[in-house]
Amino acid sequence: MTRPPAIAIEGLVKAYAGQESPAVNGMSLVVPQGILFGLLGANGAGKSTTLALLCGLTGADSGTMEILGRRMSPAALAVKKLLGFVPQDIALYEHLTGRENLLFFARLYGVKRKQLQERVDFCLHLAGLVPRADQLVATYSGGMKRRLNLAVGLLHEPEILFLDEPTVGIDAQSRQLIHTQLQHLVGQGLTIIYTTHYMEEAEQLCTLVAIIDQGKILAMDTPQGLMAHHGCRNLEECFFLLTGKELRD
Amino acid sequence: MNRICTVAAKELLLLRRDLGGMLVLFLMPAVLVLIITLVQQNVMELTGEQRSRLLFIDEEQGDLGRAFQAALAEDSFLEILSWPPQRRKEALSAVQDGAYTACLILPAGTGKALRTNLEESLEGQSLAAEDEADPLPHLTVYFDPAMLPAFRSGVLGKVKMAFGQVEMAEKIDFLAAHLTRKLTALGIPASYLSAQELGLAGLNRQLLAVREQGEAISEVQPGVVQQNVPAWALFGIFFTVLPLGGALLRERQSGVWTRFMSMPFSPVALLCGKVVAYLLVCFLQFLLIYAIGNQFFPLLGLPAFSIEAAPVQVLFIVCAASLAACGYGLLLGVVCNSYEQVSMFGSISIVISAAMGGIMVPVYAMPAALQRLSVFSPLNWGLTAFHDVLIRDDSLWSPESGIFRLLLFFLCSIGLAWKMSRPRW
Incomplete structure (x- = not known):
């Protein structure tokens, strides 16, 4: 029996009131399970809206979305159990400790009492925050907050993890730790959907990448496949070749 | 949950x-x-919705002062504190400082002056009050200067009413004694001439009343x-x-x-x-x-x-x-x-x-x-x-x-x- 794809979307459209063109404009995409998939695009290309649709934060105007073979919508609570979402913002309580934040979100995810402590300890270890676990998040550095933000998304052992630019504005050490942990998690069978501006990072980490612009997928392949197909030396060259160099403010 | x-x-x-x-x-x-x-x-307290504390200095030390103090004490809005005449200066200072609402001073000889005036009235003589140099015997009231005028006039009204009651009682007693003297002179036995027999005893009773409507029904009164x-x-x-x-x-x-x-x-x-x-x-x-x-x-x-x-x-x-x-x-x-x-x-x-x-x-x-x-x-x-x-x-x-x-x-x-x-x- 074949495994359903992690994500299958067909003709997805989402428009916001007052905007000339849809943020997501007829997007179709299939992402297999167990890979690290990079969604690359300039500001306003439609990356965050695509993630918002896939995570059930908002509803689509038209088109279909399936997560692990199940229909996704904002009301699909059973499907939401299968996914973890790490927003671009540091979505944590500054006046709770790292451990208290993890306990709070784990309880909300419905992690069973017996596993609660184990999962919290695992996530603290994964984020490299065990020594600072009982200090307020307000006292953490930017990198520590980013790592904790990522750890929250893994508390309930999701099958798909959505990351919206998880390495923005952090030091090289924290970025390196996040990269290592993500590769480790993919090795264990987790599917990761990842948006980033950093082409070098995507080239190094992602199994498959899709370059999107104006709500449409312009190209999708492995990083090496894209470079070979377009005769580019790196992914950044491919990106500029496909999207142009005009500013996207 | x-x-x-x-x-x-x-x-x-x-x-x-x-x-x-x-x-x-x-x-x-x-x-x-x-x-x-x-x-x-x-x-x-300033507007008179709470009990007011009044100092009373009785320099006369007689029945009139005692009767007046008793009449004042019947008013539930007034709390009367009697101080000796020697503390007059201290009392005025306390009122000036706002510690008490007012100080009432009944001068010595007020009772005697009242009786003299009654005698002169009954005999048809002009009263001393008509002579500006020698005014009526009077009670002096010193108010806390910070009292609101409306409250001051309310307290003054209560004092005047109590003083009027005492004056009325004195008048009735004096009239009874006067009638007794006159009727005895006409040969009527003294045993028939008590105030009761003369029908004067009941005159000091309150015969008209004012009733306020809209009282609270519950025992709990709305206060501050x-x-x-x-x-x-x-x-x-x-x-x-x-x-x-x-x-x-x-x-x-x-x-x-x-x-x-x-x-x-x-x-x-x-x-x-x-x-x-x-x-x-x-x-x-x-x-x-x-x-x-x-x-x-x-x-x-x-x-x-x-x-x-x-x-x-x-x-x-x-x-x-x-x-x-x-x-x-x-x-x-x-x-x-x-x-x-x-x-x-x-x-x-x-x-x-x-x-x-x-x-x-x-x-x-x-x-x-x-x-x-x-x-x-x-x-x-x-x-x-x-x-x-x-x-x-x-x-x-x-x-x-x-x-x-x-x-x-x-x-x-x-x-x-x-x-x-x-x-x-």
Whole structure:
């Protein structure tokens, strides 16, 4: 029996009131399970809206979305159990400790009492925050907050993890730790959907990448496949070749 | 249910670590209820709604002074303290300083002068009063200079009435003695000539009365304490909108709400958890204000605040007011886009609603236009509900009762908050 794809979307459209063109404009995409998939695009290309649709934060105007073979919508609570979402913002309580934040979100995810402590300890270890676990998040550095933000998304052992630019504005050490942990998690069978501006990072980490612009997928392949197909030396060259160099403010 | 408890526990933990929020929620209403009640108590004393303390110096040391003091003591609004004549200077100084409302001095020889005047009146002679150089025997009254004119004239009226009673009694006694002398001279036996036989004894009785309508029916009288304790407890309860609205706004701005929306449960559980936490906070606030009113006020010489008349109804009112405040707080947290908006709009709207609703000044003391507007204030609904059960003995469950308005306000505001927040979340 074949495994359903992690994500299958067909003709997805989402428009916001007052905007000339849809943020997501007829997007179709299939992402297999167990890979690290990079969604690359300039500001306003439609990356965050695509993630918002896939995570059930908002509803689509038209088109279909399936997560692990199940229909996704904002009301699909059973499907939401299968996914973890790490927003671009540091979505944590500054006046709770790292451990208290993890306990709070784990309880909300419905992690069973017996596993609660184990999962919290695992996530603290994964984020490299065990020594600072009982200090307020307000006292953490930017990198520590980013790592904790990522750890929250893994508390309930999701099958798909959505990351919206998880390495923005952090030091090289924290970025390196996040990269290592993500590769480790993919090795264990987790599917990761990842948006980033950093082409070098995507080239190094992602199994498959899709370059999107104006709500449409312009190209999708492995990083090496894209470079070979377009005769580019790196992914950044491919990106500029496909999207142009005009500013996207 | 687990998620509601989890959210409530988190809210309480965050609140416990927010010293500024705790001060706004607990210290502010406690200080306000103390200060405002003491100030209003003092105003009531100034306007004569509380017992006035009068010093009385009887330089005559005779029956007239004793009778006058007894007549004054019959007035329940006056407290008479008798000081010896040697302390006259000290007494005037105490009144000047505001320690007592007034000092009454009955000069020596007043009784004798009164009897002389009576004799001269009965014999048809002109009284000494007609001679400006030798005025009528008189009682001298020194008032605290800070007394309001209306209150001063009220106290003076009571003193004049007591003095008039004494004068009338003296006149009757004197007239009886005078008639006895005259009739004895005509040969009527003295045993028939008592005041009773002459029919004069009953003349000193009060024969006409003034009756005031609109007395309170309940045993609990509306005083400053019964007005202020529920009023400022409600004010404190409604101030929970600031930390509650602020907390929701911070969650929206930090991305926590976005994270919540991706999680496998309805956001209704989050709203309920917040309401549960702040409901508990509101009950703690009310308990604090109640403890101040019930235990601390008597130590300051104020009456104790009591809810013995309707303890269960009072809990329902606190619950309804707390829900209304929570609904409003959630609505602010959804509508506002910055913490400054929440704090400015929240605090100003509550202060206006409190002023309009009779929290700061009782509704009956407001201009007619504002009295009509007061029915739109949720704080007025709560205060009216308190007055209904504690003072008027009215039912809490009548359709026009404040408690239903508060619950309706809660349902409308939380419904609106939910509807308005969905697209943002």
